[in-house]
Every structure is written in C-alpha cells, then in structure tokens.
Amino acid sequence: MIKKPFTLQYAKKVVAPEFTQHSLFLASNFWLTLIWAVAFGLSFICSALYAMALVSGEAGVTLVHVWNLLGLATTILVRPIARRYFMNKQG
Secondary structure: OOOOOOOHHHHOOOOOHHHOOOHHHHHHHHHHHHHHHHHHHHHHHHHHHHHOOOOOHHHHHHHHHHHHHHHHHHHHHHHHHHHHHHHHHHO
C-alpha cells in the first residue's frame, strides 16, 4: 500500500496518462487505499464480534454498514480535500 496504492490500478484506467504521475493523483490514491483498508478492517472486526456473539446481529450489521458508509463518504471527499491541500502547498 505504501509504494503502490491498491486503487492506483483502477484509477489509471479512467484518468488520462499525463496525470497518472502527478503527486496529487498519487496522494489521492494513497488516502483512498488507506481509508478503505481501515473501513474494511473495522467491518471485519464488527463481523468477528458478531460471530463470537459479543454483539447482537442488529448492532453488528449496523456497525458494518456505518464503516462502509463512512468509507464511501470519505471517498467522495478525498479528491477536493487533496486538491485544496495541494494547491495551498504550491502557493
């Protein structure tokens, strides 16, 4: 994930080749990969807690959906936040 974000292979299919080496493109893909790794990790933990009967089915399913929705929401926000950060850094 650190050297080559998982999302990079998919993003390169829909982005013009001249932009795929841009630091903003690479940073956005790093953050997207990190966000989804955390969301899936938390979803797995919630599923495991349910499987071990440490949380109820409703709570377990709700928490899994919450993490996935937070992953989706942050996916939508990553590009504009990364763009703003990059532009401020460039001056």
